[in-house]
Amino acid sequence: MACPVNARHRLPRRAAPAHHGGGRFRMTDLAPPPTRLQLFLAFTRVGLFGFGGAAALARQVVVEEKRWLSERDYAEMLAAGQVLPGPNVGNTSVMLGRRFHGFTGALAASSGFYAVPLVLLTGLLLVYGSVADDPRVDSFMHGIAAAAAGMVVGTAVKMGQKLRPPPEMVVIGLLATAAAAWLRLPLPLIVLLLAPFAVGAALRRQKARG
Numbered sequence: 001m002a003c004p005v006n007a008r009h010r011l012p013r014r015a016a017p018a019h020h021g022g023g024r025f026r027m028t029d030l031a032p033p034p035t036r037l038q039l040f041l042a043f044t045r046v047g048l049f050g051f052g053g054a055a056a057l058a059r060q061v062v063v064e065e066k067r068w069l070s071e072r073d074y075a076e077m078l079a080a081g082q083v084l085p086g087p088n089v090g091n092t093s094v095m096l097g098r099r100f101h102g103f104t105g106a107l108a109a110s111s112g113f114y115a116v117p118l119v120l121l122t123g124l125l126l127v128y129g130s131v132a133d134d135p136r137v138d139s140f141m142h143g144i145a146a147a148a149a150g151m152v153v154g155t156a157v158k159m160g161q162k163l164r165p166p167p168e169m170v171v172i173g174l175l176a177t178a179a180a181a182w183l184r185l186p187l188p189l190i191v192l193l194l195a196p197f198a199v200g201a202a203l204r205r206q207k208a209r210g
Contacts, residue, residue: 036108043112
């Protein structure tokens, strides 16, 4: 069943740049809903050029360039995609496409993310075996891994600055990072251990607001 378009997207106001301290500008509203073709092309780009899980480039495209989602909406959608089986951005493409155009939107966005990169990857694998032992290729792969890690960290910092999570959520996020990076715990276990504290903290803040 097609998911109805969110009301705030139905009659979008014309976005205008607003002055925001230090000579910077920010967009004050969301763009009109994307077409299925726009979803396909945007996530094709994310799939082709998004290193390190593609979350950094996906945020840049969806939030900053296209303005299809707010920072908070994207963060919530990415978080849901993270705890579901499969690649987090792949799951996000399905949810985003469904939000705007139901099943066909989900199909368009996810096809862009998976189909074209899969064809390219298949071609690269055919030649990778012959150059895998080349030291230059090994150095290149290590360089890409380092750059991807930096992009992920930079995206996390940028999202944190804009969302301004409360201190208890920052602590939970740091605990999750430590559990994954140093203790090397599996993601499902991290979610099971920390999700109750995160939900409890969110409920307490909501109750305090009345």
